[in-house]
Amino acid sequence: MTPLLSTDVAIIGGGIVGASAALALRRMNIAVMVLERDVCGSHSSGVNYGGVRRQGRSISQLALSARAHEIWGRLESLIGISAEYLRSGHLKIARSEADMASLEAYREKTLEYGMNLQMLDGSYLRKHYPWLGERAVGGSLCPEDGHANPRLVSPAFAMAAKRAGADIREHCRVDSVNKDGDHFLLRTHSGLQIRSQFVLNCAGAWSGKIAAQFGEVVPMESIHPVMVVTEPLAPFMSLSLGVEGGGVYARQAPRGNCVIGGSRGFALDELRARPSRSAINLVLQQTVELLPGLRHAHIIRSWSGTEGSLPDRQPVIGFSKTTPGLVHGFGFSGAGFQIGPAVGEVLAELVRDGRSQTPLDAFAIDRYT
Amino acid sequence: MSQISNPESCIPVIVGAGPAGVRAAQTLVRHGLHPVVIDESAAWGGQIYRRQPKEFKRSAQQLYGFEAARAESIHQAMSEIQGQIDYRPDTLVWNAEDRQLDTLHAGVTSVTPYTHLIIATGATDLVLPFEGWTLPGVYSLGGAQVSLKFQACAIGQRVVFMGTGPLLYLVAYQYARAGAQVVAVLDTASLVDQITATPRLLNKPALFAKGVYYVAWLRTHGVPIYRSIQPIAARGEGRVTSVTWRDKQGEHTLDCDAIGFGYGLRSETQLADILGVKFQYDQAQRASIPIRDEAGRSSIAGVYLAGDGASIMGAEASELAGELAALTLLEDVDKQYLSPAAHQHLKSLKSRLAHISQFRSGLERAFPFPAHWAKQITNEVIICRCEQITAGEIRKAVTELNALDLNRVKALTRVGMGRCQARMCAAAAAEIVAACAGIQINSVSRLRGQAPIKPIPFIADAQVISSLKRGEQ
Numbered sequence: 019m020t021p022l023l024s025t026d027v028a029i030i031g032g033g034i035v036g037a038s039a040a041l042a043l044r045r046m047n048i049a050v051m052v053l054e055r056d057v058c059g060s061h062s063s064g065v066n067y068g069g070v071r072r073q074g075r076s077i078s079q080l081a082l083s084a085r086a087h088e089i090w091g092r093l094e095s096l097i098g099i100s101a102e103y104l105r106s107g108h109l110k111i112a113r114s115e116a117d118m119a120s121l122e123a124y125r126e127k128t129l130e131y132g133m134n135l136q137m138l139d140g141s142y143l144r145k146h147y148p149w150l151g152e153r154a155v156g157g158s159l160c161p162e163d164g165h166a167n168p169r170l171v172s173p174a175f176a177m178a179a180k181r182a183g184a185d186i187r188e189h190c191r192v193d194s195v196n197k198d199g200d201h202f203l204l205r206t207h208s209g210l211q212i213r214s215q216f217v218l219n220c221a222g223a224w225s226g227k228i229a230a231q232f233g234e235v236v237p238m239e240s241i242h243p244v245m246v247v248t249e250p251l252a253p254f255m256s257l258s259l260g261v262e263g264g265g266v267y268a269r270q271a272p273r274g275n276c277v278i279g280g281s282r283g284f285a286l287d288e289l290r291a292r293p294s295r296s297a298i299n300l301v302l303q304q305t306v307e308l309l310p311g312l313r314h315a316h317i318i319r320s321w322s323g324t325e326g327s328l329p330d331r332q333p334v335i336g337f338s339k340t341t342p343g344l345v346h347g348f349g350f351s352g353a354g355f356q357i358g359p360a361v362g363e364v365l366a367e368l369v370r371d372g373r374s375q376t377p378l379d380a381f382a383i384d385r386y387t
Numbered sequence: 388m389s390q391i392s393n394p395e396s397c398i399p400v401i402v403g404a405g406p407a408g409v410r411a412a413q414t415l416v417r418h419g420l421h422p423v424v425i426d427e428s429a430a431w432g433g434q435i436y437r438r439q440p441k442e443f444k445r446s447a448q449q450l451y452g453f454e455a456a457r458a459e460s461i462h463q464a465m466s467e468i469q470g471q472i473d474y475r476p477d478t479l480v481w482n483a484e485d486r487q488l489d490t491l492h493a494g495v496t497s498v499t500p501y502t503h504l505i506i507a508t509g510a511t512d513l514v515l516p517f518e519g520w521t522l523p524g525v526y527s528l529g530g531a532q533v534s535l536k537f538q539a540c541a542i543g544q545r546v547v548f549m550g551t552g553p554l555l556y557l558v559a560y561q562y563a564r565a566g567a568q569v570v571a572v573l574d575t576a577s578l579v580d581q582i583t584a585t586p587r588l589l590n591k592p593a594l595f596a597k598g599v600y601y602v603a604w605l606r607t608h609g610v611p612i613y614r615s616i617q618p619i620a621a622r623g624e625g626r627v628t629s630v631t632w633r634d635k636q637g638e639h640t641l642d643c644d645a646i647g648f649g650y651g652l653r654s655e656t657q658l659a660d661i662l663g664v665k666f667q668y669d670q671a672q673r674a675s676i677p678i679r680d681e682a683g684r685s686s687i688a689g690v691y692l693a694g695d696g697a698s699i700m701g702a703e704a705s706e707l708a709g710e711l712a713a714l715t716l717l718e719d720v721d722k723q724y725l726s727p728a729a730h731q732h733l734k735s736l737k738s739r740l741a742h743i744s745q746f747r748s749g750l751e752r753a754f755p756f757p758a759h760w761a762k763q764i765t766n767e768v769i770i771c772r773c774e775q776i777t778a779g780e781i782r783k784a785v786t787e788l789n790a791l792d793l794n795r796v797k798a799l800t801r802v803g804m805g806r807c808q809a810r811m812c813a814a815a816a817a818e819i820v821a822a823c824a825g826i827q828i829n830s831v832s833r834l835r836g837q838a839p840i841k842p843i844p845f846i847a848d849a850q851v852i853s854s855l856k857r858g859e860q
Contacts, residue, residue: 060795177788
């Protein structure tokens with residue numbers, strides 16, 4: 019006989035969003051089960067660049083991002099490890115006067131969100147960041163943004179949820195989700211049946227299929243950001259770097275390795291992705307423009323992952339419009355790591371209160387359905 | 388090599404120029420094809436028949452001993468086909484995508500297309516750490532041999548050789564012959580292992596005789612051989628000055644100024660992995676190796692596997708496997724290529740390889756993997772020397788974070804994340820995870836292959852170099 023398990027909330031996906039939702043729900047004393055197809059935090063949540071940045075996000079995300087900023091500030095007490103989180107500053111580089119103007123315009127539009135953005139000119143950059151390439155003519159610094167190690171942070175959220183009493187099931191693929199009267203019935207590939215009052219759809223790039231089962235078809239595609247990492251180098255940079263208008267982004271981990279992201283790889287199959295040759299070459303080329311000192315350094319590894327992306331680059335966060343009890347949290351379009359812990363809290367609030375204190379209007383699923 | 392053109396737009400590429408790569412190239416040339424041969428070394432011969440620098444004048448007999456004739460035959464075979472192949476020494480294959488290899492030569496990357504690929508990437512030492520193994524003066528057995536063969540340098544004057552496998556006695560013999568004092572040979576295998584393996588080893592009487600000869604020679608020249616030992620530690624200030632081991636009689640220590648150690652070889656499979664070739668776990672080698680059929684075909688059409696890079700079979704088998712992979716390639720390109728005689732030869736290669744495989748299984752029995760290593764290794768011992776990750780940290784990931792997959796352990800601990808990309812530590816780390824979790828080694832899974840296969844510099848891209856040059860003007 020197939021065992022039938024009951025819980026208040028079944029969370030599909032143990033990435034940073036699902037795991038932090040589980041942790042938040044447990045803190046509200048709500049029973050929760052996390053169903054993770056692989057191991058928690060092993061896909062986008064664990065293999066992303068590790069940027070913990072508010073700067074550059076759309077205005078609609080900044081309230082959520084500010085909430086996340088506060089959570090990151092107490093990360094260690096929340097998940098038990100520091101996970102290499104540093105409030106090192108995030109510098110967005112301008113390569114032209116036009117870039118400077120758009121950074122300044124962004125600063126003016128976002129004053130109320132407390133990011134304390136500081137416009138830096140070229141001479142300031144030369145003096146304080148002499149390792150920056152010639153093309154940087156200025157930039158915008160967000161002093162309290164930073165970076166962390168995603169392969170430590172995301173699994174640690176799941177471990178913390180487990181310690182708080184969440185039932186975490188790894189290698190537990192959900193085969194079907196059905197609404198059965200007031201409840202959901204989930205069946206897993208391993209043969210479990212789970213009855214729950216709520217379902218949180220936090221399955222990353224694979225969330226679209228679940229939403230579609232409930233008549234909510236979103237135009238989500240999988241993207242495969244490419245990362246390369248250098249051998250450990252003497253520390254020269256604590257900032258996380260980005261470039262206005264796009265391009266590579268770079269940080270130096272405490273161990274000394276520089277992690278550099280940019281361009282896109284390709285899917286090997288539904289689950290796995292790889293950096294493409296052209297992406298690696300492009301990242302190498304753009305990196306030496308940004309950080310000429312790396313020209314003789316070596317890259318020792320490259321990787322990619324599978325991330326769900328929506329056309330407006332905004333996630334879907336909030337209640338299903340077709341199915342009471344179903345709550346979505348997916349489609350972070352390559353920028354979910356920083357806001358992930360806040361999204362987890364928001365999803366927990368939606369379950370408990372039916373609404374969230376954080377504005378979510380821009381993320382409603384019915385903008386597509 | 389602008390003269391070269393292959394029929395029917397067939398572009399064969401061979402990666403590796405050891406015994407397998409050279410025989411594969413020779414066979415293709417014999418049948419009218421002109422392969423590209425990519426070699427990470429400066430000169431063909433591979434690790435086993437590595438050639439000395441030009442200025443060195445040791446004879447083949449001095450360099451290769453019993454294997455001199457084979458070494459010379461391999462060197463000569465490759466010399467004879469120069470002009471008919473596109474040989475690219477000092478060239479690293481660091482990635483592959485879409486029927487093209489990415490290579491790095493003299494600091495510049497380029498792309499080499501292929502229609503047919505023979506992977507003959509060879510092997511490196513199987514390293515099982517012990518306390519103090521990262522001290523200066525401690526080398527892998529293969530490293531100790533290369534130092535002697537290539538540079539005519541001994542790793543020390545009073546050397547201990549430790550571990551197990553045929554290379555243990557061979558390298559000890561070569562060092563003693565070269566004038567180093569071999570303080571002792573410490574074998575983790577027992578004499579019983581070696582005796583019970585004898586019937587299978589007698590499958591290849593000549594090879595068996597060589598093994599017996601090395602042991603006998605060492606004994607008659609006063610080199611102590613201890614069996615059934617467990618390595619304890621290499622100790623010393625700034626450099627190894629002693630080695631300690633344990634056997635039934637208790638703990639022993641010997642003074643020495645160098646240690647060569649190893650437990651046989653492991654296949655270099657990263658290229659096959661990046662290409663997406665299917666792997667399976669091999670019980671005898673305690674490792675996942677690329678799947679191939681008896682003719683050398685991988686799971687990907689047009690990609691062939693030969694030599695120790697596919698499965699540890701030794702140099703003699705590698706020559707046969709290289710030839711076999713080449714004949715199979717030719718047969719796949721066009722059935723007309725092979726004469727009836729060549730077909731017959733192809734069949735005989737298969738049966739000779741099967742025969743050697745019997746001998747190999749005897750070797751696995753004679754020099755078994757030290758089954759208790761992972762249980763015995765203490766928490767303080769560094770397993771991943773690039774990232775300085777200890778056995779204890781790996782065990783903690785298993786017990787406290789429930790990491791049962793090697794990729795997960797890597798993500799949580801950094802084991803295998805350094806410059807060597809786990810080529811040295813993956814086998815040992817997998818053993819520790821399996822032993823600690825109480826699961827089979829084959830369920831630990833293998834680390835995913837990731838480009839670059841070996842580190843590449845940022846300004847390896849030709850476009851980058853030219854744009855930097857423009858910038859300088």
